[in-house]
Amino acid sequence: MNESIVRVEHLSHRYSVQWAIRDINLEIKKKGVFGLLGSNGAGKSTTMNIMCGVLNQTEGEVFINGISLRENPVEAKKYIGFLPQKPPLYSDFTVDEYLVYCAQLRRMEPKSIRAAVDFAKEKCGIMHFSKRLISNLSGGYQQRVGIAQAIVHNPLFVVLDEPTNGLDPNQIVEIRNLIKEIAVDRAVMLSTHILSEVQATCDEIKMIEHGTVVFSGTIRDFNNYMAPSTFVAIFENPPIVEEFEKIEGILKVEKLTTTRFRFHFDGNDHFMTRRFTEMGVEKGWRPSEIILERDSLDTVFAQLSGKGIKID
Numbered sequence: 001m002n003e004s005i006v007r008v009e010h011l012s013h014r015y016s017v018q019w020a021i022r023d024i025n026l027e028i029k030k031k032g033v034f035g036l037l038g039s040n041g042a043g044k045s046t047t048m049n050i051m052c053g054v055l056n057q058t059e060g061e062v063f064i065n066g067i068s069l070r071e072n073p074v075e076a077k078k079y080i081g082f083l084p085q086k087p088p089l090y091s092d093f094t095v096d097e098y099l100v101y102c103a104q105l106r107r108m109e110p111k112s113i114r115a116a117v118d119f120a121k122e123k124c125g126i127m128h129f130s131k132r133l134i135s136n137l138s139g140g141y142q143q144r145v146g147i148a149q150a151i152v153h154n155p156l157f158v159v160l161d162e163p164t165n166g167l168d169p170n171q172i173v174e175i176r177n178l179i180k181e182i183a184v185d186r187a188v189m190l191s192t193h194i195l196s197e198v199q200a201t202c203d204e205i206k207m208i209e210h211g212t213v214v215f216s217g218t219i220r221d222f223n224n225y226m227a228p229s230t231f232v233a234i235f236e237n238p239p240i241v242e243e244f245e246k247i248e249g250i251l252k253v254e255k256l257t258t259t260r261f262r263f264h265f266d267g268n269d270h271f272m273t274r275r276f277t278e279m280g281v282e283k284g285w286r287p288s289e290i291i292l293e294r295d296s297l298d299t300v301f302a303q304l305s306g307k308g309i310k311i312d
């Protein structure tokens with residue numbers, strides 16, 4: 001049985017002379033959230049625009065539900081819902097007028113449009129704004145309307161390009177929850193340059209830098225890869241540094257102040273911090289704080305770009 005809804009093979013694209021993406025391969029399962037992570041200019045929008053059939057690739061193939069987007073674009077696009085980075089909203093339409101129009105553009109049967117629009121509004125929590133002009137909605141609700149147009153024809157595959165960009169923290173949480181909900185019975189692909197976004201929302205990720213894939217795997221693989229390797233601890237009565245260095249798993253100790261130390265370690269972070277707490281109490285070092293340090297996204301990008309790690 002074919003488990004994937006999308007297959008991308010050796011996708012490359014060149015704007016005039018510059019390659020924007022090179023040899024991207026990916027497969028997306030029929031349900032769940034798939035994240036495309038990358039810094040600005042990494043090639044996320046280019047990849048998504050090609051996958052949605054709004055940009056013709058220079059090389060490579062995209063198959064949606066087994067159908068080649070290049071050979072049979074009209075048929076393949078029936079399975080796709082797309083919210084581009086700049087939502088294509090008509091601000092002087094009401095929510096209902098706009099969604100009916102989008103359903104017509106999708107060539108839906110006229111008699112099924114009313115129910116489809118109601119379903120999309122219901123899913124996106126915008127039922128009560130049916131008669132509201134889009135220009136009079138907040139940014140978060142405008143984004144919901146953008147997502148509603150992407151699912152109005154009940155596609156199997158929904159693509160959202162930076163869906164939480166420009167929203168406030170509450171709206172971000174709401175949109176993330178909505179994304180997870182619509183991914184219960186279809187595949188959703190989202191792009192972001194925010195690491196916490198993929199960690200909060202995605203089941204699987206691909207990370208691209210300078211147009212090539214530098215990481216591929218589940219969010220668990222990614223979190224394991226990103227596992228902290230240092231922590232800072234404060235002891236009111238610390239021993240000499242050499243004493244710390246004798247502890248199994250400790251690679252290096254930096255003395256930051258008389259009571260504050262940074263420890264570089266190898267192994268499981270929970271195990272290591274628990275060991276320090278227990279030893280601190282047992283030996284009378286009087287530990288008062290232990291803080292795990294995580295790499296910044298910049299560091300992770302740099303590491304991954306350099307290592308070209310691939311977990312498939």
Ligand SMILES: Nc1ncnc2c1ncn2[C@@H]1O[C@H](COP(=O)(O)OP(=O)(O)OP(=O)(O)O)[C@@H](O)[C@H]1O
Nearest residue numbers: 015016020038039040041042043044045046047193
């Ligand atoms: N129409 C275009 N013409 C020429 N170069 C382009 C065009 N669109 C994008 N590029 C270039 O292609 C590269 C990838 O851009 P793309 O927009 O796909 O990246 P992105 O990861 O989506 O970034 P962002 O998050 O900033 O949108 C960048 O170097 C960008 O400058």
